[in-house]
Amino acid sequence: MTQAGGIEIVRTVADLRARVGSWRAAGLSVGLVPTMGALHDGHLSLVRQSVGETKRTCATLFINPKQFNPNEDLAAYPRDEAGDVAKLKSAGADLLFAPEVAEMYPPGAATQISVPGIGDILEGEYRAGFFTGVATIVAKLLLQALPDAAFFGEKDYQQLQVIKRMTADLDIPVRICGAPTIREADGLAMSSRNAYLSAQERAIAPTLYAAIRSLAEAVRGGADPASQAAFAAEKLLSAGFSKVDYVTVRNAETLEPVAANDEPARVLAAATLGRARLIDNIAV
């Protein structure tokens, strides 16, 4: 359906299903890489992982209004479809699904998917409605394309766990694959929102990764999670972050506070630097 080295762009669910259906009919496995565009090497690593694990890869580009709340940066969110298409092509994607808002939310659309518990804490606490917006749009994309596998970055670690929970709970027949965070040379996790940083803020930003890495090492060495997390938050404020929403050590799957020393744990953090709210995480 697509030519060698080419990438086809579709705008409607019907066209998406026709393309994916033709691949299925030919016995080809399909990978899906949902994105909001403004692609960086983190996204492209997901595309390459999908290309390596499945026969055909479909990326999606949809800036989902339902996962922004009125105080957030929907209007300002970076957009560059032409640039994104070139990057997807170079990474080996076969298809881009880039629908308009009205294609995803036609008049009358009302249904919401929520994940109480893991969707209410951390990011869910600071971004009202965020994970309901994420769970709903990801379910829609999965059910529109019905891929064999879908790929999400560990950069948005809580999002990945919410999506795994939602997909399992609703019996959506797709494998959810997480992929490691891709970082700049100085450790800053790649993010479309890094574009909001001034040169001065950009120089400060790697403190976030340094702080959570130190925290993870300290906890691994037996230090008390709560006092070490407080220390990490102080470091961020001293470095120039204006607000720390959380720095915390959690169960790696449920993201509940860690109870036992031997459970798999994850450090998660969110803090504001200039106009950007940055998040990062690392395994303990």
Place this chain on the structure above:
Amino acid sequence: MTQAGGIEIVRTVADLRARVGSWRAAGLSVGLVPTMGALHDGHLSLVRQSVGETKRTCATLFINPKQFNPNEDLAAYPRDEAGDVAKLKSAGADLLFAPEVAEMYPPGAATQISVPGIGDILEGEYRAGFFTGVATIVAKLLLQALPDAAFFGEKDYQQLQVIKRMTADLDIPVRICGAPTIREADGLAMSSRNAYLSAQERAIAPTLYAAIRSLAEAVRGGADPASQAAFAAEKLLSAGFSKVDYVTVRNAETLEPVAANDEPARVLAAATLGRARLIDNIAV
């Protein structure tokens, strides 16, 4: 996979998918008929409709605890699997999926599907959480089986509209089919909950259908919906119903109050008679 005249029973999602998958691989279309058991001719008419429209029919039997609230009749809800199996067999079903609660809601299950608007009014107002429970379990059943079509009775008219809305909104690739209400000779809509009626109450119960039929006829003839609905509610209380939750004329799709005379409309009613809360509806 099943023998002529036979019906196979499966208890796990894996077995359900294996059976349906083998039908799909053989190019056979599949119909799904979700039920909570205690089957009557209304359910069997859905099975027969599915048998007529698809090559293989799977019924499901699951008394979904999430659609009962603490004040409702979960523990008392009628159960008769052996009787149900015999009826399904006679109606031509090929497969029964009858899972335990732990198969449908394993530990950690949290995800909920809600349909704000149509899911909050009428039954949603009188039965807190009911349509969230319904939408979530129906989505699960549809995604477990991935049938071509699924069949629901118009007896639960609002439920049918909620399911249509949810299925469209989430892009679940299945056709939702409604089927006419099956009634006793005296007009009472068949319902598993009719079993709660005493002989005396059973004699009163057909008043519900008589009242909404008269209301629909009056509105069709140009009478004012609100005053006619109030008159119908009075008739129910006079006949012996203890409480009328609503008798109302609504838009046939959105179930919002009717605005224009020319829009498709539906009369819906819910009222309590003895231990039973009865609902019914009819087209205007």
